[in-house]
Amino acid sequence: MISVEDVRKSFGKHEVLRGITNHVEAGEVVVIIGPSGSGKSTLLRCLNMLEPPTAGRVVFKGEDMTAPRVNVSRLREKMGMVFQQFNLFPHRTVFENITLAPLKLKKGTKEEVEALAESLLKRVGLAEKRNAYPSSLSGGQQQRIAIARALAMRPDVMLFDEPTSALDPEMVGEVLKVMEELVEDGMTMVIVTHEMGFAREVGSRILFMDEGVIIEEGTPGDIFERPQHPRTVDFLSKVLR
Amino acid sequence: MEFIARYYPFYISGTVATLCIAVITVFFGTIIGVFVSLFRLSRNPLLSAPANLYVQVLRGTPALLQVMIFYFGISRLVHIPSVYIGTVNLARFIPGCAALAINSSAYTAEIVRAGINAVPIGQTEAGYSLGLTKAMTMREIVLPQAVRNILPALGNEFISVIKETSLLSVIAIQDLLFVASNIQASSYLIMEPLYVAAAIYFTLTCCVSAALAYLEKRLARGWR
Numbered sequence: 136m137i138s139v140e141d142v143r144k145s146f147g148k149h150e151v152l153r154g155i156t157n158h159v160e161a162g163e164v165v166v167i168i169g170p171s172g173s174g175k176s177t178l179l180r181c182l183n184m185l186e187p188p189t190a191g192r193v194v195f196k197g198e199d200m201t202a203p204r205v206n207v208s209r210l211r212e213k214m215g216m217v218f219q220q221f222n223l224f225p226h227r228t229v230f231e232n233i234t235l236a237p238l239k240l241k242k243g244t245k246e247e248v249e250a251l252a253e254s255l256l257k258r259v260g261l262a263e264k265r266n267a268y269p270s271s272l273s274g275g276q277q278q279r280i281a282i283a284r285a286l287a288m289r290p291d292v293m294l295f296d297e298p299t300s301a302l303d304p305e306m307v308g309e310v311l312k313v314m315e316e317l318v319e320d321g322m323t324m325v326i327v328t329h330e331m332g333f334a335r336e337v338g339s340r341i342l343f344m345d346e347g348v349i350i351e352e353g354t355p356g357d358i359f360e361r362p363q364h365p366r367t368v369d370f371l372s373k374v375l376r
Numbered sequence: 377m378e379f380i381a382r383y384y385p386f387y388i389s390g391t392v393a394t395l396c397i398a399v400i401t402v403f404f405g406t407i408i409g410v411f412v413s414l415f416r417l418s419r420n421p422l423l424s425a426p427a428n429l430y431v432q433v434l435r436g437t438p439a440l441l442q443v444m445i446f447y448f449g450i451s452r453l454v455h456i457p458s459v460y461i462g463t464v465n466l467a468r469f470i471p472g473c474a475a476l477a478i479n480s481s482a483y484t485a486e487i488v489r490a491g492i493n494a495v496p497i498g499q500t501e502a503g504y505s506l507g508l509t510k511a512m513t514m515r516e517i518v519l520p521q522a523v524r525n526i527l528p529a530l531g532n533e534f535i536s537v538i539k540e541t542s543l544l545s546v547i548a549i550q551d552l553l554f555v556a557s558n559i560q561a562s563s564y565l566i567m568e569p570l571y572v573a574a575a576i577y578f579t580l581t582c583c584v585s586a587a588l589a590y591l592e593k594r595l596a597r598g599w600r
Contacts, residue, residue, distance in 0.1 A: 185501050212507030222502035226520050235516060236506035281502075288506055 136161045136292055136323050137182060142191035144177055151177045152188070153347035159292070164324045166334040168358075169344035170370060175327045178344070179296050182325065183207075183214045196291065212240060215285030219297040221277040223269035229256070229280050230265045233287045242288065255283040259313050275306030279313050286317075293317065295326040331374055335359050343367045379563045380572060389463050390555030391576055396464075397473055397541040397551060398580075402534050404477035409484025414514075416489055427485070434482035439475075440543050446475035447547045463550040472544040480537055487533060491526035492518060524595050531588035535581045542577075552576055 137159040144152040151174045159165050167175040180186040182193060184200055184207045193200045195210055224232050233252040242248060256262045259279040261272075269277055278298055285293060295314065299307045311333050317324065318337045328334055334341060334355065341358040343351045343366075351364045359375070362368045380387075415427035434442070450456070450471040459466040495518050503513030545554035556573035560566060 183505060185504060208504070208507050208509045211505060214505070216502075216505035218498060218502065218505075220496075220498050222496075222498040224499065224502070224517055224521075226524075236503075236508055239512055239516065240507055285506070294505075 136163075136196065137325070138192075138194040139178075139182070140192040140194070142178070142181055142188045142193060144174075144181060144186060145189045151347055152181065154191070155347075155349060157342065157349065157352075159323065159325060161291075161323050162321050162339075164318050164326065164337050164339045165342060166338035166340070167325070167327045167342045167344060168329070168331065168334055168370075169342075169350075173344040174347040175342075175344045176296050179294050179325060179327050182294055183211050183216055185216075212236075212242075212288050213291045215288060215290035215293040217278070217281050217285055217293065217295045217298045219300050221269075221274070221281045221301070223277050223281055223284070225269050228266050228268055229261070229272070232269065232280060233284045236284070237287050240288075248287070251289075252283070252287055255286050258286075258316070259283045260309075273306060274302045275309045278302065278306075278310045282310075282313055282317075292323040292325065295324065295328070297327050297329065299328065299330055329374070331359070331371075343370065345370070379559070379565055379568060383559045383563065383569070386555045386559060387552070387572060387576065390550060390552040390573075391580075392462070393464050393550055394538070394541045394552040394577075395580070397469075397476065397544060397549070398534070398538045400473045401476040401480055401537050401541070404473075405480030405484050405533075405537070406530070408477065408481035410488050412481055412485035413488035413492065416485060417492060431482045431485055434479055435486075439479045439540055440546065442479050443472060443475040443543050443547060446478075447471045450474070465549070468544075468547050468549050472547055472549050476537065476540060476544070479540075480533060483533055483536075484530065487526055487529040488522065491522040491529070494525045495521045524592075527588065527592055527595065531584065534584055534588075538580050538584065539577065 139155055139157045142152055142155045143150065155178055167178065169175050177186055181188045182195075184193070188201060191201070195214065198210060199205060200207060200210055224235065227235060230252060233255060234248050237243060237248045237251070238245065243251070253262070256265060259282060261276055261279055261283075264272060264276065264280070269280070272280065282298075298314070299310050302310065307330070311330065314324075314326070314333075315337060326334070326338075336355075338355050340352060341355055342349050343358060343362075343364070345366050351358065351362065351367045358367065359371065362371055412427050412430060415423040416431065418424050418427075447468065451467070456467040456470055499517050499521065500513055503517045504510075508516070541551055542553040544551055545557070548554065552573050556569045559569040563569065
């Protein structure tokens with residue numbers, strides 16, 4: 136689904152990604168873990184070109200997103216993204232947040248788009264918030280709407296950038312539950328998170344990153360039970376107390 | 377105060393002229409200003425550099441001088457026939473309004489730019505991540521939010537413009553100030569005609585302030 140080939144990203148003199156190569160298969164749930172500043176969010180943002188890589192290629196469904204003149208917007212339609220800060224549109228109601236992009240990009244008739252939006256609202260358990268403005272919702276509710284908004288484009292892959300890091304602890308569960316249901320539906324997902332329990336439970340593959348490179352990757356069992364690299368061992372010993 | 381009874385029709389026509397100039401100036405000034413601000417924010421230096429220069433020059437020279445340069449400059453380049461609408465001569469009115477609109481656009485451009493920059497970058501990223509193009513994201517997501525940041529400052533600009541219309545009296549446009557000084561001359565009164573003009577300007581700017589306060593409240597409905 137997504138191929139990352141020797142991707143590098145520098146901000147000024149600082150090289151945040153120092154050659155990342157990996158491949159995400161359809162149906163996989165890839166969880167990226169690692170210390171702050173290791174480049175995991177930057178890598179995720181390189182996948183949909185919110186951060187264009189300084190070097191290397193990102194190929195999505197056979198199309199090179201890093202090629203000059205490629206229509207990045209069209210490719211992004213099939214890559215949903217959920218942000219740490221939710222980024223709902225404050226001037227639009229919940230329902231408009233969900234329908235705005237599919238209507239503007241003519242992803243179906245008005246009736247089809249609205250029917251899908253209604254069913255997504257039910258799916259994230261917020262049907263009654265249809266006409267509310269984002270500012271009246273809790274963080275957990277906002278993030279569930281953000282997931283519904285991304286799903287309304289019927290994406291082939293969903294990217295999650297620390298989706299629970301800005302939430303109060305009691306709201307983390309409701310967001311993770313929606314994500315778990317997505318996993319059960321077979322959605323291809325790439326998740327950057329600090330929720331190790333969740334990573335272990337839903338991840339089909341774990342990438343451990345540090346200082347701009349993938350140090351180690353494997354099944355949750357490999358990484359959490361039998362980490363090979365001393366830096367992985369050190370990191371896990373700090374986060375899994 | 378009996379001079380008012382005699383001269384009030386002149387005050388009315390002067391007030392109407394002042395209001396027309398202000399509305400036309402703000403209308404075109406805002407449209408031009410939005411485009412200038414988008415050019416200034418562009419990453420392409422071929423767009424941003426001229427837009428920067430435009431703003432710097434217009435803010436760095438006196439508005440009165442710009443009015444005179446426009447009036448004499450346009451009159452030399454193209455001949456605008458002397459067509460009168462009421463007491464207003466279009467040959468003076470058009471260059472005068474153009475000068476004020478362009479002057480105002482430089483200030484508006486800065487207001488709009490600040491308003492756009494105040495919209496969190498995450499909003500743009502959310503738009504892009506959904507597959508919206510740059511233009512759609514700007515139109516549907518950033519600008520509507522920027523409008524609310526911009527409105528208070530834009531209201532102040534509108535009030536400034538109402539006051540700056542008085543500059544056009546130097547090119548003999550019969551606006552409120554011009555009318556007031558004519559009344560001074562013909563009534564032999566020195567202060568009173570000016571006081572009346574001041575009261576009218578003040579009433580106009582107060583009305584605009586009140587209208588804007590109402591509009592801001594309306595826009596704040598629903599979202600915070």
